[in-house]
Every structure is written in C-alpha cells, then in structure tokens.
Amino acid sequence: MGVELYRIDDRLIHGQVVVGWGQPLDVGFIVLVDDEVAASEWEQELYRMGVPPGVDVFFESVETAAHDHDRFRGDERAGIVLTGDIATMTRLVDRANGSIRAVNLGGIHHRAGRTQRLRYVFLTPDEERQLRELARRGVAVTAQDVPAARPVPLDDVLAGTGDS
Amino acid sequence: MNSEGGEAAAASPRAIVAGHGDFAAGVISAVAQITGRGEVFVAMTNRGLAAEDIAKQMRDHLDASGAHVVFTDLPAGSCTIAARRLMRERPDLVLVTGTNLATLLDFVFNGDTSAEAAALAAQHAVARGRESLVCLPSAPGAASGR
Numbered sequence: 607m608g609v610e611l612y613r614i615d616d617r618l619i620h621g622q623v624v625v626g627w628g629q630p631l632d633v634g635f636i637v638l639v640d641d642e643v644a645a646s647e648w649e650q651e652l653y654r655m656g657v658p659p660g661v662d663v664f665f666e667s668v669e670t671a672a673h674d675h676d677r678f679r680g681d682e683r684a685g686i687v688l689t690g691d692i693a694t695m696t697r698l699v700d701r702a703n704g705s706i707r708a709v710n711l712g713g714i715h716h717r718a719g720r721t722q723r724l725r726y727v728f729l730t731p732d733e734e735r736q737l738r739e740l741a742r743r744g745v746a747v748t749a750q751d752v753p754a755a756r757p758v759p760l761d762d763v764l765a766g767t768g769d770s
Numbered sequence: 771m772n773s774e775g776g777e778a779a780a781a782s783p784r785a786i787v788a789g790h791g792d793f794a795a796g797v798i799s800a801v802a803q804i805t806g807r808g809e810v811f812v813a814m815t816n817r818g819l820a821a822e823d824i825a826k827q828m829r830d831h832l833d834a835s836g837a838h839v840v841f842t843d844l845p846a847g848s849c850t851i852a853a854r855r856l857m858r859e860r861p862d863l864v865l866v867t868g869t870n871l872a873t874l875l876d877f878v879f880n881g882d883t884s885a886e887a888a889a890l891a892a893q894h895a896v897a898r899g900r901e902s903l904v905c906l907p908s909a910p911g912a913a914s915g916r
Binding site for chain 1: 790818819820821823824844845846847848850854855858
C-alpha cells in the first residue's frame with residue numbers, strides 16, 4: 607500500500623479525487639501538499655469537510671511532506687499525495703530523493719498564458735519545461751483524470767494528441 | 771410552509787444549482803417538467819474550470835440573480851468548496867449539498883426572494899430531500915414472497 611498516486615490537480619481535494627480515485631483505491635489517507643493551505647486552519651477545514659470520516663487528511667508544506675514522505679510510503683493504507691501545481695510537485699520530487707517514480711496530471715485548467723493540451727490539461731511553456739525535466743529525471747508523467755480513462759503519456763500530452 | 775410571494779416571487783431565480791457535468795441542467799430540466807418553474811434556479815457546471823474560476827462564476831451568478839442559496843451535488847465537490855469560500859464573504863448565503871430532485875421540488879414551492887425566507891425554505895427542502903431517499907425492499911430478503 608502506501609502512496610498509490612501522486613497527483614497534480616488545481617482543485618486539490620474534490621469529487622474526482624475523493625470518489626473517482628478514492629473509492630476504487632480504497633484510500634485511507636490523502637496528503638495535501640500546499641504551503642498556503644498548510645498555514646491556514648480555515649483552508650484546511652474547507653477541504654476536510656467533504657472527505658469521508660474514515661479517510662485521514664494530512665495538510666503539509668513541501669518541507670514537511672518531504673520530511674514525512676517515508677512514513678506515508680510505509681503506511682499500510684492506500685494514499686494519495688496531491689499538489690495544486692507542477693512547481694509544487696517538482697519541489698516535492700526534488701526533496702524525495704528519487705522515491706517518487708510516477709506523477710499523474712489530473713487537472714490543470716485554463717489560465718492566461720496556458721495552451722490547451724488535453725481536455726483537462728492546459729500548460730504554460732515553463733510548465734511544459736518542468737514536466738520534461740521531471741521525465742528526463744526518470745519520473746513517469748502521465749495524464750489521467752479518472753481511473754477509467756486511458757493514461758496519456760507526457761509526449762502525447764505535449765503534442766496535443768492525447769484526446770484523439 | 772407555502773410562499774406568500776405568489777407567482778411573481780416564484781418566477782425569479784432564487785438559487786444556484788451547481789455540480790459536475792450536466793447535473794444542474796439535468797435536474798433543473800426535471801423540475802421544469804414537473805412544476806413548470808425551472809426558472810427558480812440558475813444552473814452552473816464545474817466542467818473545465820479551475821477552483822478559482824468556479825468561485826468566480828458562482829459569485830457572478832449570485833450577484834446577477836440576487837439568490838441567497840446554492841445547491842450542490844457532492845459534499846467533496848469543487849462547487850461545494852467554492853460555495854463555502856463564498857460563505858465567508860456572504861454571511862447570509864446558504865449551502866445545501868447532496869441535492870436531489872425532491873429537495874429542489876420542495877424549494878420551488880417555498881420561500882421567496884428574501885434571505886431569511888430562502889434559508890428557511892432550504893432547511894425545509896433538505897428535510898424533504900432526505901425523506902425521499904428510499905431503498906426497496908427495505909432489507910435484504912424483505913421482499914414480499916411471491
């Protein structure tokens with residue numbers, strides 16, 4: 607068990623995470639890695655509200671998540687690690703000493719400066735560069751919004767051919 | 771708990787229905803088919819939107835309609851989280867999550883455009899929606915013998 611999914615999703619905890627992935631994986635914990643949320647009790651309460659009672663939610667900064675990463679990996683339950691953007695996941699990968707081998711692009715939505723690459727993935731040139739760098743370092747980057755969907759390899763995401 | 775506002779009040783949008791996919795448009799179309807009063811609700815979907823854009827669109831709908839109630843589909847959903855964010859800036863905003871058709875049908879016939887009446891109508895609608903959930907047979911093996 608341990609961490610079954612490292613996901614980048616700008617909605618953080620929401621329906622696809624709690625229900626779409628959480629139920630088939632029988633998730634017992636979610637690690638929300640976000641420096642801003644980790645510093646705000648109010649934000650934490652907001653995200654905790656919709657999570658089923660049997661699922662623990664850990665709110666971590668990048669630093670504390672990296673510090674506790676081995677504990678999450680060794681948990682006997684299945685878990686999901688979430689970040690809201692590529693930069694935060696990249697920082698976590700940097701500090702995890704090669705122990706994060708796969709990253710899921712779950713939802714990176716439209717914003718000024720981003721180009722659509724998939725129905726649910728929009729990227730700036732710098733974000734594309736960061737993803738290529740993750741792949742170059744041996745991290746398997748795929749896009750997949752829900753478990754029933756086909757995982758789209760990074761090359762297809764960047765080529766804009768993943769929806770075809 | 772029938773409205774004293776009559777037809778004129780019922781014809782104005784009084785609530786936002788927000789959720790995944792076509793949930794809102796679908797359930798509102800069912801309300802319209804049953805009651806002819808689908809215009810009580812404004813539909814919105816989270817499809818293709820980042821969290822901040824969901825909150826912005828919901829805020830715009832609330833401002834444009836004057837509604838005081840948001841109905842959402844899923845407690846963990848991004849529309850629910852957006853509504854909770856807006857509750858911080860709008861103390862009289864009421865959120866109902868886990869919405870079903872019976873909930874909205876009850877809301878249509880109660881309350882008016884005031885915040886206080888809308889809050890009471892939402893509470894009444896939640897009770898009705900909860901009562902409408904039934905599983906038959908009520909227990910495994912409880913079906914009538916044939």
